[in-house]
Amino acid sequence: MGPGEIRIRPAEAAELPELQRVEREAGVRFRGLGLIDHLLEHSLSLPELSGHQRSGRVWVAADEHDRPVGFAVASVVGGGAHLEELDVLPEAGRHGIGTRLVATVCEWAAAQGFSTITLSTFRDVPWNAPFYERLGFRRLAPAELSPALREVRAREEHLGIALEQRVMMRRELPPAPDAPPLHLVLYDGECGVCSRIVRWLLDADRRGLLRFAPLQGATAAALRQRWPAIPADLDSIIYVDRSSGVEDVSWRADAFLRICRLLGGPWRVVGAIGEWLPRSLADAAYDAFARRRHLLGTPPETCALRSPMERARFLP
Numbered sequence: 501m502g503p504g505e506i507r508i509r510p511a512e513a514a515e516l517p518e519l520q521r522v523e524r525e526a527g528v529r530f531r532g533l534g535l536i537d538h539l540l541e542h543s544l545s546l547p548e549l550s551g552h553q554r555s556g557r558v559w560v561a562a563d564e565h566d567r568p569v570g571f572a573v574a575s576v577v578g579g580g581a582h583l584e585e586l587d588v589l590p591e592a593g594r595h596g597i598g599t600r601l602v603a604t605v606c607e608w609a610a611a612q613g614f615s616t617i618t619l620s621t622f623r624d625v626p627w628n629a630p631f632y633e634r635l636g637f638r639r640l641a642p643a644e645l646s647p648a649l650r651e652v653r654a655r656e657e658h659l660g661i662a663l664e665q666r667v668m669m670r671r672e673l674p675p676a677p678d679a680p681p682l683h684l685v686l687y688d689g690e691c692g693v694c695s696r697i698v699r700w701l702l703d704a705d706r707r708g709l710l711r712f713a714p715l716q717g718a719t720a721a722a723l724r725q726r727w728p729a730i731p732a733d734l735d736s737i738i739y740v741d742r743s744s745g746v747e748d749v750s751w752r753a754d755a756f757l758r759i760c761r762l763l764g765g766p767w768r769v770v771g772a773i774g775e776w777l778p779r780s781l782a783d784a785a786y787d788a789f790a791r792r793r794h795l796l797g798t799p800p801e802t803c804a805l806r807s808p809m810e811r812a813r814f815l816p
Contacts, residue, residue: 506597508604511558511571516549519560519571519587526570526587533625538660544573544585552584555745559604561588561597572601574608574617578648579682579743581609581673583619598627602635610676613742620652623667637669644670680747681711683762684815685755686723686738689714697737702810704763713815723749 511519523543530536552558552573561570570588574581583605588597609617619637622628629639645653649668657663687698698712713719715738723740724730727749730738739755741748741762750758760767 505564506569506592506595506600507562507566508559508600509562510556511549511553511560511568513550513553515560515568516546516553516558518568519549519558520544520546522568522571522589523585523587525589529590529627530625536661542659549573557584557608557745559601559608561592561601563592570597570601572605574605576743576745577618577652578646580646580648581605581612581614581617582652583617593627598631599635602632606671606673607676610673611679612745613676613679613682614673615675616670616672618649618668618670620649620656620666620668622665624665629667629669632669632671635671637671640668640670644668680742681815682741682743683709684711684713684719684740684742685759686713686715686720686740688737689716701759701763702813704767708813709762710759711813711815717816719815 520543527536527542549558552575557574559572560568563569569592571585572583572587573585575584576582583602586598586601588601606617618640619632621632623639624630633639640649645668653663653666653668656666685698685701687695689695701710701712720738723738724732726747730749730751736752737755737759738749738751739758741750741758
């Protein structure tokens with residue numbers, strides 16, 4: 501079997517049971533290592549695989565007869581890309597199949613707008629952490645783990661996997677051309693108050709997560725084509741969240757509260773409190789402000805961006 505005989509393609513729903521078999525057979529390489537002997541017959545469940553496959557996050561390495569000899573699964577963990585599973589049949593090993601599958605997942609993650617991808621693997625098994633290190637992943641110290649990655653470790657511990665044998669790893673991803681931003685705020689480019697709100701968001705967003713575009717621009721026009729349910733006369737900011745791997749759009753009070761939760765710190769508290777308000781009341785308060793914002797604002801020219809880095813966060 502040569503590398504040219506292997507094709508990487510999206511998985512099909514009908515072959516998911518076959519991928520379970522591939523996972524179990526690939527696990528045979530761990531037999532006798534004392535690491536996951538009790539999990540060697542375990543595989544991702546069909547509902548899990550199906551959910552990932554429907555979201556376009558399962559890829560198959562198929563041989564010349566289009567039979568799966570390996571596969572990879574990606575997920576979104578805590579708003580970041582995560583390599584959930586990578587398996588190659590033992591007899592198909594040492595042909596670069598795992599490397600090609602990892603490259604495919606990394607290309608997907610970059611195209612979705614993710615700047616990094618993480619994984620959890622065994623520290624000293626040659627085809628685990630040392631393999632990923634050769635592909636550009638680095639080991640994370642415990643202090644570098646996000647709450648979401650700590651939850652991944654907790655699930656592994658629940659499965660009886662010895663955490664002292666495991667390591668979290670991360671790889672930086674170069675930005676892909678035309679990759680959509682994970683977090684986008686659309687604002688009224690003709691409103692002084694909205695420009696000042698953007699200025700506040702730039703200051704409050706310490707992690708630099710948000711990107712911005714005017715409601716009057718091409719980015720907003722393209723969004724409206726994909727989301728015809730957005731009211732044509734909408735008098736509000738719009739928040740677009742793609743961090744889960746799918747595009748989720750909100751506006752009015754819901755958008756504001758979601759942005760507060762994303763910002764974290766004291767603003768997360770504001771978002772949590774706002775969730776307790778009836779949505780009709782929150783929207784009424786937002787609408788009352790929006791109707792008067794032109795009277796309260798200053799010309800947008802007074803909100804000049806301070807640096808080229810800030811200007812780079814704006815889309816047309």
